[in-house]
Amino acid sequence: MHPWDSQTFAEGAKNAGRSDATIANALAAADSIKKTNVNLPVILSLGHLAHLSDVGLPVLRNYVERSDDPYRVFQVKKNHVGNAPRKHRTICVPEPSLMRVQRWIAQNVLNAEKPHPRSYAFAPCRSLVQAAERHAGCRWLIKMDLQDFFESIDERRVYLVFRSMGYGALLSFEMGRLCTRLRGSYSAEPQDAATLSTGYKFRQPGFLPQGAPTSPMLANLVVRALDRRLEALGLKYGWVYSRYADDLAFSTKDITGRGAAIALVKQVEREVRDFGLRENPAKTSITPPGHRKVLLGLLVDQDQPRLTKKFRNNVETHLFALGHPKVGATAHCAARGFRSVTGLRRHLAGLVAFAHAVDKPYAAGLYADFNKLDWSR
CATH class of the missing domain: 3.30.70.270 (Reverse transcriptase/Diguanylate cyclase domain)
Known part of the structure; x- marks a missing residue:
């Protein structure tokens, strides 16, 4: 993405036959964004966003109109808490074109804004x-x-985030739609689904879907x-x-x-x-x-955070079983309920990486054992 230059834009727009009024409005919109945060990209319309994200404008309009549900939905088990029954977490994975524009928004727009200093997840240089x-x-x-958490944040609040960045009302509405999902059926249009002032239908606000790349930062x-x-x-x-x-x-x-x-x-x-x-x-x-x-x-009961004994036992048990001549990757994968050896390997690599973030000397030994493993047996 090229850096914004108002003079280059004005010259290009004039050569393309745009009116002076249109150019002035665009420059004013760009100035509003840059005054809010100089690192934010200038986006003037949904068509401009389509060009920047390399996703077709008709495709984006379809998402904003909410003509169809563009998410694949499945459930995963939540961690068990106390005596409460085990519940499920709903994951919504956007289809490729929506994923593409959401990733663009996350990387180029949302990354430019800083969360509160005491918020440590989903932000660069925080952990x-x-x-x-x-x-x-x-x-x-x-x-x-x-x-x-995500499901409790609705489209109206997402709209206000984009507006606070200086983006226009219509574009903020459209980006809010691109980053949210309806709770109910997409095919059953409610009785009060009159056309909004934006030109789009559906008065029911969407919510942040868990699984969209924009949801954590929003x-x-x-x-x-x-x-x-x-x-x-x-x-x-x-x-x-x-x-x-x-x-x-x-x-x-x-x-x-x-x-x-x-x-x-x-x-x-x-x-x-x-x-x-x-x-x-x-x-x-x-x-x-x-x-x-x-x-x-x-x-956290001492001066520095430490790994729990349960965590250490878990990762060490994995390494012991995987390196044991009578067990190995295939048998251990089946015994622990992993779908594939690749999945087990990624899981264990994540555990070792987590240990490294907390206790580097201890993790050095884990890495040494991990790198010796034969995953083919």
């Missing part, structure tokens, strides 16, 4: 380990979870205001705040009591609900001094 480091050595730890940008409120609330009472996707954490090294922790939880719940989201009560926990503190899969 799960950094989120855990904020709470290392804490006395008290509060963990909370935002329920149905969710971060939507909840920046909530992050500001929650950080301020924590600071008011001497607690440190962080958010990693839908996982909220508060901690303190001060001497306090359970009553103060419970009071903070109730205030956080009010802030979350006032913002239009909901917490998942089954995942709220308060850990006092003297108890094992695990946040985002890492121990």
Whole structure:
């Protein structure tokens, strides 16, 4: 993508026969975007976005019109929490052309905007380990979870994110449609589906689908205001705040009591609900001094985050079985329920990489064992 140059654009538009009024309007729109954030790309219309993303304009219009459901939908099991029944997470994978334009928006538009400093997921140069480091050595730890995080963020809030970047109202509406999905049937048009002022139908707002490349960053940008409120609330009472996707954490090294922790939880719940989201009560926990503190899969009861014994045992068991002459990749893959040896290999590589981010000396030994494995047997 070429950098924006207003003079080059004006000359090209004039040579193409565009009127002075049209050129002036386009330059004003570009100026609005660049004043907001100089790193944002200038996008003037859906046709311009089609050109930039190399996806046909009729295809994009079809997505915005919501003529058909362009997502492949399936479910995966959620992690089991306490005594609650195991639930499923709905994954929505966009078809190739929609995936292409969503990736373009994610890489070129959303990447130019910064989430709140205490948000550590889905952002360059931020990580799960950094989120855990904020709470290392804490006395008290509060963990909370935002329920149905992506699905709770609707098209109207996505529209406002694009508008806040300086993009025009119609284009912001269209990009909001490209990044969201309807909850109900695409074929059953509701009775109130009058044509909107935009020229498109459907009054029912879509939501952020889990599986779209734009959803994580858009969710971060939507909840920046909530992050500001929650950080301020924590600071008011001497607690440190962080958010990693839908996982909220508060901690303190001060001497306090359970009553103060419970009071903070109730205030956080009010802030979350006032913002239009909901917490998942089954995942709220308060850990006092003297108890094992695990946040985002890492121990945070000392000065630095550490790998849990459960994690170490798991990765070491994988390596032992895969390297054992009587087991090997094929048998271990079947025993652990992996669909393929390739899937098992990628899973284990991810575990070792995670260990490396937390404990490099320990991970060096894991890498040495991993690199010796014979995956052909």
